[in-house]
Amino acid sequence: MASFTRGFGSRRREAEPDLPPGQYLTTDFPVLSAGPTPRIPLSEWSFSIRTETGETARWSWDEFTALPSEEVSTDIHCVTRWSKLGTSWRGVALDTLFDDVETSFDYVMAHSYGGYTTNVPLDDLLGGRAWIAYEFDGEPLDPEHGGPARLLVPHLYFWKSAKWVRGLVMQQHDDPGFWEQNGYHLRGDPWLEERYW
Amino acid sequence: MRTTGWLPARIAAVRPTTSHARVLTLDVPGWPGNDPGQHLDVRLTAEDGYQAERSYSIASSGPGERVELAVDTVPDGEVSPYLVEVAEVDDMLEVKGPLGAYFVWHESDTDPVQLIAGGSGIVPLLAMARAHDRAGSAAPFRLLYSVRTPDDALYRDEILDLAGRSVDLTWAYTRAAPEGWPEPVGRLTPDRVAAATWPPARHPLTFICGPTRFVEAAADAMVAAGHDPARVRTERFGG
Numbered sequence A: 001m002a003s004f005t006r007g008f009g010s011r012r013r014e015a016e017p018d019l020p021p022g023q024y025l026t027t028d029f030p031v032l033s034a035g036p037t038p039r040i041p042l043s044e045w046s047f048s049i050r051t052e053t054g055e056t057a058r059w060s061w062d063e064f065t066a067l068p069s070e071e072v073s074t075d076i077h078c079v080t081r082w083s084k085l086g087t088s089w090r091g092v093a094l095d096t097l098f099d100d101v102e103t104s105f106d107y108v109m110a111h112s113y114g115g116y117t118t119n120v121p122l123d124d125l126l127g128g129r130a131w132i133a134y135e136f137d138g139e140p141l142d143p144e145h146g147g148p149a150r151l152l153v154p155h156l157y158f159w160k161s162a163k164w165v166r167g168l169v170m171q172q173h174d175d176p177g178f179w180e181q182n183g184y185h186l187r188g189d190p191w192l193e194e195r196y197w
Numbered sequence B: 001m002r003t004t005g006w007l008p009a010r011i012a013a014v015r016p017t018t019s020h021a022r023v024l025t026l027d028v029p030g031w032p033g034n035d036p037g038q039h040l041d042v043r044l045t046a047e048d049g050y051q052a053e054r055s056y057s058i059a060s061s062g063p064g065e066r067v068e069l070a071v072d073t074v075p076d077g078e079v080s081p082y083l084v085e086v087a088e089v090d091d092m093l094e095v096k097g098p099l100g101a102y103f104v105w106h107e108s109d110t111d112p113v114q115l116i117a118g119g120s121g122i123v124p125l126l127a128m129a130r131a132h133d134r135a136g137s138a139a140p141f142r143l144l145y146s147v148r149t150p151d152d153a154l155y156r157d158e159i160l161d162l163a164g165r166s167v168d169l170t171w172a173y174t175r176a177a178p179e180g181w182p183e184p185v186g187r188l189t190p191d192r193v194a195a196a197t198w199p200p201a202r203h204p205l206t207f208i209c210g211p212t213r214f215v216e217a218a219a220d221a222m223v224a225a226g227h228d229p230a231r232v233r234t235e236r237f238g239g
């Protein structure tokens, strides 16, 4: 049982019904990353998915943006406790990308330009629940928000939505990525408050 | 050191460090100790059960069940004005931690270290500078500390003390400087960051902490100056 904190509560924030526990609403778009912002020219950008056989599906920027894309309107939740409601994105569904990928592995490691990694169960990426997003609010995605393209997995804490994503590698086990090795939860469901180890 | 569940913490001491920031010492039975640079979560519970949680960097490090925090008031905020203006010795709260295994400095590392702080971003960097001083570490340390005015610097006296001993210190003032201050007053420019930090040839490990925009600007400046992005670590406080 929590001990009461004498005198606390006078400035309480109203609870927001759409927010997972422990989150507060923000209207701006905070930037959080482990290091400086990489800037990747579109001519050098590519995205790939590599399976256990070493087979690699790869898209250049032009090939990628020619794929069928979707508009996504969704709430996002950062582990540092801000949430932003009704954000709008455009991107390619992971279902589309995995259409031609043969794999029996259940886990994915997302790799980013700049070296960031994050692990996600494949199930969390399929079924219309994840995208590689390249537009925010109708504009090309800013580098500080992960442009040219980032993973978007809005039902998990936002550190899973790897910025500057460059590829996915299938893996047999749910090996931890960057923040997962550094103290954060292996899966990161905001509604279950899966913040830390 | 692994994260614990919520631990009850008793406020053991409070002291002002600026007119709007306070150092809080907590007694946390069961605290597992922490590395310099880690943070914890604070949970406050009102009498009717209402709760709020926020993250705070830890100014102390090493073993022991005493933990030091420093909190700066965010005007209009919910938790920081409580911790700075209302909380008193013997009040209870809860903490969870230590958290974060990336924004930490290890005593065994002898590479040059560049610390860049904006405002309350000094807290985890002070933990590193204290650990470095205490250990008599051979790693060359530099600190660039940006504050609005001289009176806004958290831990000012202690930082001056460390600067006389084990840290090379540069102040940057964004609103008002001491009389006769030779440097320009205003936000840090890439040139000023480059002039006040280790050159890339020294391959420093850089830790940058403070409000999000400050961190973004300082990290960009380090990369523009030629530092390897993989050697630039950042902690953003939001705001």
Ligand SMILES: Cc1cc2nc3c(=O)[nH]c(=O)nc-3n(C[C@H](O)[C@H](O)[C@H](O)COP(=O)(O)OP(=O)(O)OC[C@H]3O[C@@H](n4cnc5c(N)ncnc54)[C@H](O)[C@@H]3O)c2cc1C
Pocket: A013, A014, A024, A025, A080, B039, B054, B055, B056, B057, B058, B070, B071, B072, B073, B074, B075, B076, B077, B078, B079, B080, B081, B120, B123, B124, B235, B236, B237, B238
């Ligand atoms: C890893 C980490 C370490 C940190 N370390 C430190 C530290 O060492 N020292 C320190 O002082 N701070 C630190 N911080 C920042 C700290 O966690 C808090 O964000 C800060 O104290 C402000 O909290 P608050 O409750 O006072 O403000 P909040 O109530 O969270 O408000 C912050 C801002 O958001 C606005 N806001 C928030 N919610 C609402 C709402 N519902 N409606 C309207 N406006 C709203 C407020 O007006 C205000 O401008 C750290 C943050 C992180 C992520």
